[in-house]
Amino acid sequence: MGWLTSWRRRRVLAKHRLEDALWRRTAGSLSFIKTLSPPEEAKLKDLVILFLAEKQFAGVGGIEVSDAMRVSIAAQACLPILELGLDWYSGWTGVVLYPGDFRVRRSELDEDGVLHEWEDELAGEAMPGGPVVLSWDAAAHDTSINVVIHEFAHKLDMLSGAPNGVPPLHAGMSRRAWLAALNDALEGFCDALERGRDTWLDPYAAEHPSEFFAVISEAFFQQPKETRRRYPDFYDQLKLFYKQDPASRV
Ligand SMILES: [Zn+2]
Numbered sequence: 001m002g003w004l005t006s007w008r009r010r011r012v013l014a015k016h017r018l019e020d021a022l023w024r025r026t027a028g029s030l031s032f033i034k035t036l037s038p039p040e041e042a043k044l045k046d047l048v049i050l051f052l053a054e055k056q057f058a059g060v061g062g063i064e065v066s067d068a069m070r071v072s073i074a075a076q077a078c079l080p081i082l083e084l085g086l087d088w089y090s091g092w093t094g095v096v097l098y099p100g101d102f103r104v105r106r107s108e109l110d111e112d113g114v115l116h117e118w119e120d121e122l123a124g125e126a127m128p129g130g131p132v133v134l135s136w137d138a139a140a141h142d143t144s145i146n147v148v149i150h151e152f153a154h155k156l157d158m159l160s161g162a163p164n165g166v167p168p169l170h171a172g173m174s175r176r177a178w179l180a181a182l183n184d185a186l187e188g189f190c191d192a193l194e195r196g197r198d199t200w201l202d203p204y205a206a207e208h209p210s211e212f213f214a215v216i217s218e219a220f221f222q223q224p225k226e227t228r229r230r231y232p233d234f235y236d237q238l239k240l241f242y243k244q245d246p247a248s249r250v
Contacts, residue, residue, distance in 0.1 A: 009086075012053045018045055018071065026071045030142055032079060032221060035249040040082065047078035050086050056093050063099040063136060073097070073139055076148035077132075079221055080156065083243035088156060094131030101135050123147045126154035128163075145202065146218045153217035157210050165209030173240050181233040186212045200230060221246055 023045065027033040036044060051074040059065040073095060081088045104125065107117040123138035124147040132155065138147040157163040165182055169175060190206050192199050199205075205215035219227040220238045224246035228235040239245050 005087075009050055012050055013046055016049050016053065018049060019067075022067060022071055025068060026075055029072065029140075030075055032246075033075065035246070037249075044075060044078055044082055047082065047086060048074040051078055051089070054086065054093065055089075055095050057095045057097060058131075059097050061098045061100075061102065063097055065097055069097065069136060069140075073134065073148055076139070076146065077152045080149060080152055080217065080242060088159065089152070092129055092131060092155075096131050096133040097136050097139075098133070099135070100137040102133070124151040126151040126158070128158045144219070144222050146222055149218045149221055150214045153214040154210065157213055163208075163210035165213040167213070167241060169241065170243075173237075178237050178241075181231075181237045182209060182212070185216070185231045185234040200226070217242075225250060 027041075033041065033044070048071060052070055055074075057065045057070050057073075077089070077095075078086075101121050101123050103119045103121055105117065106120055107115055109115050122133075123135040125133040127133075132151045134147060134151060138145075154163055156167040157165065160166060160168045165186075166175065166178060169178060186206070186209060189199060189201065189212065193203055193206050201219060202215050205212045216227065216231065216234065217238065220235065220242070224235075227238075228247045235247070
């Protein structure tokens with residue numbers, strides 16, 4: 001990002017402040033905020049202000065998007081980029097909110113030329129170069145599953161082209177080490193799934209390496225100690241990528 005963006009962001013931060021009561025309410029509903037150090041929380045608040053200045057929220061399906069909703073979504077979205085910066089979310093602007101899960105039409109042409117069409121019910125969707133779509137009902141509930149972190153992890157994954165579970169890695173990181181840790185974790189996960197064992201992570205993670213990355217990113221931030229215990233190698237890779245060690249916070 002050029003000097004113009006930095007200048008604009010400095011101006012936004014100089015002119016805007018998050019209302020204290022609003023932030024306290026957001027912090028009260030998102031457990032991860034309580035684990036942040038004061039400097040980390042201050043950094044998150046700045047990112048939230050910038051996120052709200054640069055992204056556009058739209059409500060569909062009869063939902064009216066309130067400031068509280070915007071701040072909550074922004075706080076969750078900015079946790080993964082706390083140490084990476086907002087440039088990691090550049091190239092698109094929209095956040096679309098539905099009141100609850102939403103239906104999307106899918107179609108696929110198979111190799112025999114037959115067109116299959118069906119409807120999916122989703123809690124979130126991230127489109128390459130396009131908006132992030134979220135169900136407010138799913139985003140508002142702070143549980144071990146976090147649809148906001150999930151969709152924004154997809155956005156980071158998409159920065160390297162097609163989503164494949166490998167976001168752009170930093171200098172000094174090894175693609176080979178990332179892939180080895182990812183494949184090991186995913187293989188063990190699929191194996192447990194096949195044997196009918198409890199998989200801890202959402203079985204949906206077995207769909208594709210990109211889904212595994214998104215699902216384990218939720219766990220990395222929401223249940224870091226258990227993630228580190230179950231997937232120590234991939235936890236280390238995630239720690240290098242996100243430049244955060246959430247297990248050391250709790
Ligand atoms: Zn996904």
